[in-house]
Amino acid sequence: MSVQTDVSLNSIHIRSAQKWQQLALGLLCMASISSPQYVWTLLTKPFLERLDVHLPLLQVTFSLLIIFQTFLSPLQGKLIDRFGARRLIGFGTLFTGASWMGAAYSHSLWSLYMLYGVVGGIGTGIVYIGIVGQVVRWFPAQRGFAAGMVAAGYGMGAIVTTLPISVSLSHYGLTSTLLIFGVGFAALGGLASRGLRDAPSVSSVISHQACVERHYASSQMLKQPLFWLLFFMMACMSTSGLMVTSQLASFAADVGVGQVLIWGMAALPLAMSLDRLTNGLTRPLFGWVSDRIGRENTMFVAFILEAGAMSLWLTFRHDPLLFILLSGVVFLGWGEIFSLFPATLTDTFGSQHAASNYGWLYMSQGVGSILGGPLAALLYQASHGWVPVFSLAIGLDILTALLAIAVLKPWRQRFISR
Template sequence: MTTLNLPVVVSARTKWIQLFLGLVCMASISSPQYVWTLLTRPLAEKMGVGLAELQVTFSLLIILQTFFSPFQGKLIDRFGPRRLIAIGTLLSGLSWVLASQVTNLTGLYLAYGCLGGLGTGIVYVGVVGLMVRWFPQQRGLAAGAVAAGYGMGAILTTFPVANSLAAYGLEHTLWLFGAIFSLVGLLASQGLKAPLDEVTEPASRFVAQSSRQYRSGEMLRQPLFWLMFAMMAMMSTSGLMVTSQMAIFARDFGIADVVVFGMAALPLALTLDRFTNGLTRPLFGFISDRYGREKTMFIAFALEGCAMTLWLMSRDNAVLFVLLSGVVFFGWGEIFSLFPSTLTDTFGSRHATANYGWLYMSQGIGSILGGPLAALMYQYTGGWHLVFGCAIALDFITAGLALWVLQPWRRRFMQQQA
């Protein structure tokens, strides 16, 4: 008697459980990046250093998170997501615990920057790569949902960290929250698993998807990949030029402590930003699943450029500062759902984790240009106009590339495969 090896359709319950666990893992590693702006002043006072030197820590975090991601992606493909993502969550939390004990910049670079970057990189690439495999029909939504965990996870910690810093000081805050992050991430990672090769689901009816499964080496030989890489690097640079400096320029504008809706403007803006930065990822991912990746990119990137322009023009208005900060983050955060889903649509899902690891390196490029360079530009010019001007220009250029270069090029590429 012959047994037919028929594909198995994954149950909806299983994949949504995976999505929830991935979201929790992402939330557990979000604070090292998104709460960093609250830590800059106490760290600078403790170590007696300037902003530019201190921001190297933030850049190291992003660089190590991104530049090692291809290697981490291959490890995840080989040893499985549960084991590697568990290690990543532990390393991320441990970076805060160790940073609470350091007394110099070198120690901070190694603990917060390097160790934290390696840990968050493993988790980020692993979870996103896992979700685009579990959800072939809702790739943008799934990638956006777990990326939202990374963007919105800090909503739960922004005010507790700020209150803890005021009440108990820097060392206690880093130690306590680092331990909590490790525990939460470790528990959630134990339920993660990769979909079986024979588990399939019909491809999207709305977005063209590759029938060929490109390995990383094959993908890197395609100029189309490098266009996506350049576009994501440009958008990453634009966003990080302002998000990593937000507390500083809010104080320079004289509105950081102005009361808006019963709260200080800066922490209120940071909380709103976490929400919109998380909301935009599944929302624009969902829209792109229905109406196309490139059209969605054009709308989102142009929206950020317009919002930044208005933000700079109304910099002395605390209410508009808070509201427009939310719009800026709303137009930036979706890069973490649109680019991984577009990449997987184009080059296949079998090697999605390792492939996205290569694309995610563009975030490291953005951190080099968006962190210390923006701080140096501010120091030499004495103002924020040049910083904002560069970020706005990058937004509009990338929006144009999405609609008038990426879209026709990718259409031709997919037709050649067919």
């Protein structure tokens, strides 16, 4: 009996070490695909000079990247579940690197659309969905924290590359920069993906208070109204956050604080730097909290936090220091959707089809990307003020917080117990 106990404890220790290794590899894979989205703004001016086109036409490239990253995610998740994470995620990282290498030699708008937008979107989508699916399987008792960590890796990975890419563009030009970093992304992501392993199979999936004994395939999950409630809630939060964050520069300029110096730095770039930090920090932070107090309770706290921060942000918008600090709190209350919703989904519908199931839910982020920015711009143009924009965003936050605590929580408890 003692020998069996020692063997069992040793197996548990090995498995525990493996899951942290898998998390680290997932972070590297996420970091290797973050720059196409977050560093695009540095590439717009060089591409405008090369292609001699207007900015709206060039920005279609970025839209294509987001569309193919989000709206193909159900198919990408299904392929990952079918052929295995290591192989597909490896292909995804190579696609992402190849999109930059191909874009280096793009001298027409259509080739840039296809290479940077379509190929890059497919690559980043495969890796994002695949890595989230991996970690929620490896961390059944810490899903919120694990999903938040890799989501933070995607959100904050570009912090490491932004300055080097900026310096490289000024010294070596667009072609060399895209080639060098494209090769680097493919190499980093490809090597990290080689170490990915399938999580041990489990007979049940641990959540905060209950175990799910059934693993739903996507076709079964899509028939459940509970899934569509989650989809609606995530779409609301995505739309709310992007309504305000996408208009940050315009908002700062209109209220007259964008170029005011705070601690020797203009308020707008300082706010953007703080926002990127808090947007990354909130994902593992609130994910960790949700592992302890429950998903819906954490949603209520986080979404009300964003609503309150937005209200104060609008009220004190003419104060440069408060503008910076409150913008950071707004992002702190928004970015956690990328840890709370995948963890809640897997808790509810099981881990066996985690990648393909999250692919369907992740489409709600695409809905928010399409609605958020244009909706805010239309409201601002119609009203010539920011109060209607913030009011709608705050209303969506409060609605989603109430749905989480009053509808989702009891509904999900009944669903799991049944």
